[in-house]
Amino acid sequence: FSWEAGQRGSSVHLQAEPTKAALLHQEYVKRKDEFKSEVSNAIVDKYGGDEHMKAPPKELLLAASEEYVEYSRTGKIVKGQEKVVPKSKYQEDVHVNGHSSVYGSFFSSGRWGYKCC
Numbered sequence: 001f002s003w004e005a006g007q008r009g010s011s012v013h014l015q016a017e018p019t020k021a022a023l024l025h026q027e028y029v030k031r032k033d034e035f036k037s038e039v040s041n042a043i044v045d046k047y048g049g050d051e052h053m054k055a056p057p058k059e060l061l062l063a064a065s066e067e068y069v070e071y072s073r074t075g076k077i078v079k080g081q082e083k084v085v086p087k088s089k090y091q092e093d094v095h096v097n098g099h100s101s102v103y104g105s106f107f108s109s110g111r112w113g114y115k116c117c
Contacts, residue, residue: 012079055061069080093102105115 044053067081069079073076095102099114099116101115103114104112106113
């Protein structure tokens with residue numbers, strides 16, 4: 001901070017005048033905060049949206065819901081919300097032409113194939 005203040009024309013030496021450096025730093029932080037609030041207020045005045053700057057209610061922040069879910073001791077769902085099965089555009093575990101494994105489950109000498117045959 002002292003080097004930057006010296007480049008801007010303020011003569012302050014951190015080791016020789018620590019109190020002056022601390023006061024200048026406090027003043028700098030205060031001006032910076034005022035500038036930020038002025039810019040924020042100017043943007044809100046120009047574009048609107050003051051209602052979005054307020055914090056939502058704590059009930060919404062905690063993500064509480066009215067859905068009843070009962071858990072077992074191991075953490076699995078006993079009652080309530082059913083487990084969602086992920087959907088894929090590809091069929092899984094489909095065995096074609098009488099094979100008992102999927103294609104690509106076997107690789108030998110540079111060729112893919114079925115593990116069952």
